[in-house]
Amino acid sequence: MSATSLTGPRSAASGGSAPAGGAARRAAPAWRSTGALGLGVATLWLSVIVLLPLSAVVVHSLDGGLGAFWDAVTSRQALSALRFTVLVSLATALINVIGGTLIAWVLVRDRFPGKRFVNALIDLPFALPTIVAGLVLLTLYGQRSPVGIDIAFTQAAVLVALLFVTLPFVIRSVQPVLIELDTEMEEAALSLGARNATIFRRIVLPNLVPAILSGAALAFARAVGEFGSIVLISGNIPFKTQVSSVYVFNLIESDAPTSAAAVSTVLLLVSLAVLLAIRGLGRWGARHDR
Amino acid sequence: MTVDRRWQLSLRVVALAYLGALLFVPVGLIFYRTFEHGLAAVWESITTPAAIHAFQLTLEVTLIAVPLNTLFGIVMAIALARGRWRGKGLINAFIDLPFAVSPIVIGLSLVLVYGVHGWFGGALANAGIQVIFSVPGIVLATIFVSLPFVVREVTPVLKEIGDDQEQAAATLGAGAWTTFRRITLPAIRWGVAYGVVLSVARCIGEFGAVSVVSGKISGETDTLTLLVDKRFSNFDLAGAYAASALLALIALVTLLAMTTMNRRREEGDT
Amino acid sequence: MISRVRKTVPALLVLGALAALAGCGGSSDSSSGTGAASSGGSGPTLSLVAYSTPEVVYDQIIPDFQKTAAGRGVNFKTSYGASGDQSRAVDAGLRADVVTFSTEPDMTRLVRDGQVAADWNQGPNRGLVTTSVVAFVVRKGNPKHIKTWNDLLRPGIKVLTPNPFSSGAAKWNLLAAYGQASHAGRDPAAGLAYVRQLISHVPVQDKSGRDALSDFTGGNGDVLLSYEYEATTAQKKGQSVDYVLPDDTIKINIDIATTKTAPPAARAFLDYVLSQPAQQRFADWGYRPVNAAVLAANASKFPTPPGLFTIEQLGGWRAVDDQLFDVTRGAITKIEQNAGVSTAK
Numbered sequence: 001m002s003a004t005s006l007t008g009p010r011s012a013a014s015g016g017s018a019p020a021g022g023a024a025r026r027a028a029p030a031w032r033s034t035g036a037l038g039l040g041v042a043t044l045w046l047s048v049i050v051l052l053p054l055s056a057v058v059v060h061s062l063d064g065g066l067g068a069f070w071d072a073v074t075s076r077q078a079l080s081a082l083r084f085t086v087l088v089s090l091a092t093a094l095i096n097v098i099g100g101t102l103i104a105w106v107l108v109r110d111r112f113p114g115k116r117f118v119n120a121l122i123d124l125p126f127a128l129p130t131i132v133a134g135l136v137l138l139t140l141y142g143q144r145s146p147v148g149i150d151i152a153f154t155q156a157a158v159l160v161a162l163l164f165v166t167l168p169f170v171i172r173s174v175q176p177v178l179i180e181l182d183t184e185m186e187e188a189a190l191s192l193g194a195r196n197a198t199i200f201r202r203i204v205l206p207n208l209v210p211a212i213l214s215g216a217a218l219a220f221a222r223a224v225g226e227f228g229s230i231v232l233i234s235g236n237i238p239f240k241t242q243v244s245s246v247y248v249f250n251l252i253e254s255d256a257p258t259s260a261a262a263v264s265t266v267l268l269l270v271s272l273a274v275l276l277a278i279r280g281l282g283r284w285g286a287r288h289d290r
Numbered sequence: 291m292t293v294d295r296r297w298q299l300s301l302r303v304v305a306l307a308y309l310g311a312l313l314f315v316p317v318g319l320i321f322y323r324t325f326e327h328g329l330a331a332v333w334e335s336i337t338t339p340a341a342i343h344a345f346q347l348t349l350e351v352t353l354i355a356v357p358l359n360t361l362f363g364i365v366m367a368i369a370l371a372r373g374r375w376r377g378k379g380l381i382n383a384f385i386d387l388p389f390a391v392s393p394i395v396i397g398l399s400l401v402l403v404y405g406v407h408g409w410f411g412g413a414l415a416n417a418g419i420q421v422i423f424s425v426p427g428i429v430l431a432t433i434f435v436s437l438p439f440v441v442r443e444v445t446p447v448l449k450e451i452g453d454d455q456e457q458a459a460a461t462l463g464a465g466a467w468t469t470f471r472r473i474t475l476p477a478i479r480w481g482v483a484y485g486v487v488l489s490v491a492r493c494i495g496e497f498g499a500v501s502v503v504s505g506k507i508s509g510e511t512d513t514l515t516l517l518v519d520k521r522f523s524n525f526d527l528a529g530a531y532a533a534s535a536l537l538a539l540i541a542l543v544t545l546l547a548m549t550t551m552n553r554r555r556e557e558g559d560t
Numbered sequence: 561m562i563s564r565v566r567k568t569v570p571a572l573l574v575l576g577a578l579a580a581l582a583g584c585g586g587s588s589d590s591s592s593g594t595g596a597a598s599s600g601g602s603g604p605t606l607s608l609v610a611y612s613t614p615e616v617v618y619d620q621i622i623p624d625f626q627k628t629a630a631g632r633g634v635n636f637k638t639s640y641g642a643s644g645d646q647s648r649a650v651d652a653g654l655r656a657d658v659v660t661f662s663t664e665p666d667m668t669r670l671v672r673d674g675q676v677a678a679d680w681n682q683g684p685n686r687g688l689v690t691t692s693v694v695a696f697v698v699r700k701g702n703p704k705h706i707k708t709w710n711d712l713l714r715p716g717i718k719v720l721t722p723n724p725f726s727s728g729a730a731k732w733n734l735l736a737a738y739g740q741a742s743h744a745g746r747d748p749a750a751g752l753a754y755v756r757q758l759i760s761h762v763p764v765q766d767k768s769g770r771d772a773l774s775d776f777t778g779g780n781g782d783v784l785l786s787y788e789y790e791a792t793t794a795q796k797k798g799q800s801v802d803y804v805l806p807d808d809t810i811k812i813n814i815d816i817a818t819t820k821t822a823p824p825a826a827r828a829f830l831d832y833v834l835s836q837p838a839q840q841r842f843a844d845w846g847y848r849p850v851n852a853a854v855l856a857a858n859a860s861k862f863p864t865p866p867g868l869f870t871i872e873q874l875g876g877w878r879a880v881d882d883q884l885f886d887v888t889r890g891a892i893t894k895i896e897q898n899a900g901v902s903t904a905k
Contacts (some may be wrong), residue, residue, distance in 0.1 A: 039369040043381065045362045049433055050387055053399030056409060060402050075888075077897060099308050106305040110298060118309065120545050124317060126488065128541055129495035129515045132534040135522065136316040138778075139323070147315075164312055196297070221390035227498050245392035249767070252398065253644050253726045254887050261402075264395040271390035275383040406653030415653075423654040505654045507607075507639045520640070523612060523770040525777075525797040 054268060061261035072251075072259035073266050081247040082266065088155065088243065089223035092162040093216040099163075100170025100219075101212055107171070108178040125167045133164055134229035155241055161229040166219035173215030177208055210281055217278040221271050317538065324535035327528060335532035343509050344517040345536070351425070351513065352493040355432045360486055363440025364478070370441070371448035388437045396434055397502025400427060423505030428513065431499040436492045440485030447481035448474075483547075491544045494537060603633030604823045609656040611643035611666075611729065612770060614814075616793065617845050621838045630828040642768050644728040650675060650819075657822035658829055660689055660815060662729040664877045667815045680817040685834055689816035690789075690847035693809045693865060694736035697776060697784040697791045700800040706783050709740055709806055713757050720781040721758075722772040723765035724885060724892065730769055731885060732812050733785040734758075734892055735874060738884070740808035744869040752891050759899045777801065787812055788862075792846025808867030810874075814847070 061069055072078065107119050125133065137160060141150065181204065189199045227245040242250075244267055251260035324332055335341065366385070370378060388396075403409045404421040414421055421427045455477070459469045497515040504511040512520065514537055521530035610618065618638065625631035639646065639654065647666035650656045651673050659676065661667050667687070670676040681687030698706050704717065712719050722730035737758050742751025766772040769786060776784040777799045791803035816833065818826040832838055839849035843858045855862065874880055884892040 035373075038365040039373060039375070042362055042366040042369060045358075046366070046381070046384060046437070049430070049437060050384060053396070053403050053434070054387070054391070056402035057395060057399045099305075102301060103305045103309065106302050110302055112302060118306070121309075121313060121317075123488070123491075123545055124313065124538075124541060126491060128317070129497050129518070129534075129537055131497045131515060131519055132320065132495075132537060133316070135518075135530070135534070136320050140316050140319055160312070164316070167313060196294075218386070218389060221386070225390045225392035225395075227392050227394055245394060246767075248392065249394050250723070250726045251887075252394070252648075253642075253728070253767075254885075255644075255648075256887050257398070259887070260398065264392070264398065267392065267395070268387075271387065272383055275386045275390065276379060278386070279379045279382050401652055407651075411653070420653070420655075422652065423649060505639055505649055506641045507637050510637060522774070523768075524615065525774075525794065525799065 057261050057268070058265050061258060061265045063261075064258045068258065069262045069265075072256075072262035075259075077242070077247060078244075078263050081242050081244045082263075084155075084242065085224055085244040085267075086270070088158055088162060089220050091159060092166055092223045093220040095159075095163060096166055096170040096219045097212055097216050100167075100215060101174055101208065104171045104174035104178055108175060122168050122171055125165050130165060130226070130229040134161060137161055137164060137229065158230055158241055158243065162223045162226060165226055165229055166222050169219040169222065170212060170215035173211045173218070174208055177211040181207060213281050214278050217274055217281065221274050224267060224271055224274075320531065320534055320538055324528075324531040331528060332532045332535070335529045336536050340509060340512065341514075341517060341529075341533060344512045344514045344533075347425070347428075347510075347512065348494055348514045351429050351432050352490055354429050355436055355493050356486060356489045359433060359437055359489055360440045360482065362437070363444055363485055364482065366441045367444035367448055367478070368474070370445050372453060385438050385441055388435050393435070393496070393498025394502065396431060396499035400430055400434075400499070400503050404430070422503050423507070423511065425511065427503035427505075428500050428511060431503050432493045432496055435496050435499060436489040439489040439492065440482060443485035443488070444478050444481040447478050451477050487544045487547050491541050494540055603635065604825045605635040605637060606657045606823070606826055606829060607637045607639070607655045608658045608660075608829075609639045609646050609650055609654060610660045611646055611662045612640045612768075613662075613787075613790065613793065614660070614842075614845075614847070615640045617841055617847070620841050621833060624837060624841070625829055625832045628832065630825075630832065634825050634829070642727060642729070656819050657826040658816065658818050660817075662812070662814055663731065664813065664815060664871075665881060666728060667817060668877075670817075670819070675819050675821075676817050677820055681815070685850050687815050687817060688813050688850045689833060690814045690839075690842050690849060692787040692789050692812040692814070692846075692848055693805065693868065694733055694785060694812065695788045695791055695809070696804040696806060697773070697786050697794070698782070698802050698804060700802050702802055702804065704782050707804055707806070709737065709754070709808065712761060712783060713754075717761055717783065718763050718781045719758060719761045719783050719785065720772050720776050721762055721765065721785040722769050723767055723896075725887070725896070726765075726767040727769060730772075731880075732787070732810060734884075735871065735880065736785070736808075736810040738892070739810050739869050739874055740806070740867065745874040748891075752895065755892060756895050756898075759895055762899075788848070789846035796845065805863065805865050806867075807865055808869070809865050811868055811870045813871070 061072075064072075103122075107115065107122075137157075139145075140147070141157070141160060185203050186199055189203055225245055226243075227249070230243055230246065244263060248260045248263050248267070251257070251263065336345075366381075369375075370382070401408060401422055404414065404427065405411055406415060406422070408422075410421075419426075421430065455473050456469050459473050460466075464472070495515065496513075497519070500513055501516060501519070504513065504516060506512060506516060506520075514533055518530050518533045518537070521527075521533060608618065608622075615638075622636050622638070626634060626636075637655075639649075639656075641649070643662045643666050646654075646659075647661055647669050650659060651669055656675075659667070659670065667676060667680065671678055671680065696706055696712075698704065704711075706712065706717070711717070721733045724731045724734055734755060738751040738755050739745060741754030742748055745751070763781065764775070766775050769790065772784060773786060773790055773794060775781065777794065786803075788803060788805065791801055794801050816830065818830055834851060836851060836854055839851040839854040840857075843849050843854055843861065846861075848862050849855045849858065871877060871880065875883070882890075884890045887893060
């Protein structure tokens with residue numbers, strides 16, 4: 001089944017990867033056509049669009065001095081929100097690891113009518129505006145739930161909203177790997193009498209781990225910053241269901257923009273650290289592949 | 291591994307149940323609630339002047355943001371996949387940041403730079419250009435959130451197909467631009483297409499950051515998502531659902547385009 | 561091949577329909593879908609930046625104004641949003657000629673940054689466009705018989721009130737609660753004790769008054785603290801709610817002013833908004849008019865609560881913001897922060 005990967009690929013059997021023994025070959029023609037100038041312009045674009053505004057936040061957070069920065073970031077509510085945010089995002093990533101891998105497995109290895117349709121819908125949370133997602137989840141699993149499940153304003157609600165918006169990440173990361181997985185080893189193990197569970201654990205899973213981790217890390221990063229879908233259903237109860245992004249919103253509304261910038265800077269650093277970790281995992285996975 | 295029938299069925303049931311509870315039912319509910327009162331009411335709701343303008347604005351912003359990010363995406367993907375330079379890890383992390391940054395922070399950051407009291411505020415005011423609380427601000431916010439998609443889709447494709455063909459063309463005497471145009475570009479076209487489709491979906495659906503920078507001027511800077519929010523707060527639930535359904539429909543159309551393109555890609559056009 | 565055509569044709573049809581939809585909009589620059597036509601005039605363009613709830617009223621007042629001699633040919637651009645957000649936006653450069661907010665600090669912010677004249681509240685209307693009072697919004701028929709502030713503290717009663725830190729306008733609710741228990745500010749300890757108890761009955765604090773109202777009409781909670789006009793507006797929009805005016809409650813001031821850079825038409829509009837026809841529009845939607853004649857004409861709809869107090873009696877906005885709502889030191893801030901711990905769930 002078709003899928004694309006949102007993270008780096010695994011250098012699989014199909015197609016060659018970067019040339020080995022580079023000294024003997026000229027620089028890749030595509031690189032030469034766009035070259036350093038292209039890279040320069042692209043980096044400039046990236047800087048102006050993304051880095052410049054974000055650095056303004058960091059600079060603004062220091063407007064009151066380091067002391068004020070520290071106070072804002074270590075206030076009881078800030079820490080509690082950060083703790084809840086990290087915990088619920090970790091839970092989101094974990095559930096996605098299990099659920100996402102399972103769904104990816106079913107989409108690749110199973111056959112049933114409507115599979116194509118199901119596969120197409122996986123990307124819908126990506127495309128649906130978060131406010132609509134929040135509204136719908138509230139209607140479905142809130143006070144007037146037609147199915148009798150009421151989790152509005154609980155921590156469970158935040159988790160459900162996050163699971164919705166991060167649904168595609170692990171699935172779309174694992175699918176390409178599963179598709180390209182060489183089944184020879186599995187068949188060999190089967191013919192040698194190994195049980196399915198063992199085959200999965202010792203042959204299939206190790207190959208999936210880097211992709212699973214990449215997808216989970218992206219899901220975590222996304223969950224940490226999520227606002228629109230949470231803000232309706234969570235009820236924003238301090239110390240219970242308040243995530244950092246909503247706390248930042250509150251700080252802005254309470255005319256404490258410097259504190260808001262400070263907490264945002266911390267969130268940015270957390271996200272950046274996680275994203276750099278993905279790169280590390282990707283490189284580890286590529287090496288592990290050999 | 292061949293999974294026995296029982297396991298296969300149970301896995302399938304669990305997967306579909308999870309997807310059902312989390313995805314199918316909520317989305318189905320949007321459409322059900324929308325069309326509950328009949329097609330005519332929905333049509334009226336999405337053809338009010340405000341709704342039409344919101345739709346036009348959303349489209350306009352998307353049509354600016356997506357081509358720019360596509361150009362960036364292709365150039366950056368080539369640099370990442372084919373070039374050799376230090377700092378790729380950091381650049382990769384920066385490209386992924388828009389996935390992770392909270393939309394409120396995005397809005398705040400743009401105001402801090404382009405707002406009247408911001409870094410460029412004075413200069414812009416003197417030049418008579420208004421960025422924040424006007425369409426350019428919305429465009430900037432939308433470009434920010436949709437930045438990574440094309441890069442992320444094209445880079446793996448470039449890495450996967452390798453540059454053998456390109457090298458071959460080069461040894462046969464083709465110039466760099468010709469090689470790019472006739473070999474590289476066709477090879478990545480489905481990656482680009484998929485990236486474009488995802489970018490479009492993201493642009494249309496952005497709410498948080500746009501909400502901060504738009505100024506919410508009715509009929510001028512209200513996008514479709516802002517319209518949903520406004521209708522929801524004004525007790526126009528039916529109108530809010532109708533606009534949401536429109537957004538969901540656009541998302542589904544882009545998804546359909548995605549599936550079509552994916553199928554073409556696996557039918558072996560790379 | 562056939563399957564590909566079958567897939568792309570519907571997609572093209574939908575895209576075509578959407579494009580046609582886009583095309584038939586034309587160059588419309590009219591405002592909200594509820595019909596406030598505001599374009600086509602040859603006169604000046606006024607920018608009205610308002611907090612969110614009176615949108616329905618201005619949608620009627622603006623066309624009325626455009627039919628008068630002073631308003632003929634005047635174009636309007638309107639922007640509605642949360643009071644604090646709108647005020648901050650104007651501060652950050654959002655063009656505005658007439659501004660109206662639901663808390664005074666949102667106006668004084670603009671005075672501080674020089675956009676609104678310092679004497680904005682010295683006129684005969686004292687800077688006000690309408691007033692209201694904090695009321696209890698209950699289910700139709702008031703099944704739980706909620707009448708007094710003490711009723712809110714009955715066991716099992718769930719009270720909804722928005723978060724005062726994400727919505728400046730939400731402060732009015734807690735000020736009413738505080739004020740009535742503290743005898744208009746004379747006994748702060750009693751006031752704070754009541755607020756503490758009240759918060760323990762609040763299951764969720766939405767980020768705005770409108771969100772709280774939507775929450776309530778969506779089935780959550782037994783009683784909602786809100787403004788009298790919110791309840792009336794909700795009723796007019798078909799929501800099945802009633803409201804109760806407690807004996808002791810606070811007078812809510814809604815401010816309005818023109819900015820320093822506004823054209824003369826702004827002053828004309830402001831005068832119109834304070835005149836009888838516009839004030840009657842407000843009264844129809846449940847806002848208490850400041851125009852004395854209109855107030856008298858609608859007196860039956862707007863009884864004066866016997867224990868009505870004002871924010872001045874509580875010390876004024878600056879004192880209140882400082883002592884009660886300051887982000888680090890405020891007394892109510894502390895109560896809010898502690899609520900997360902003391903409410904057992």
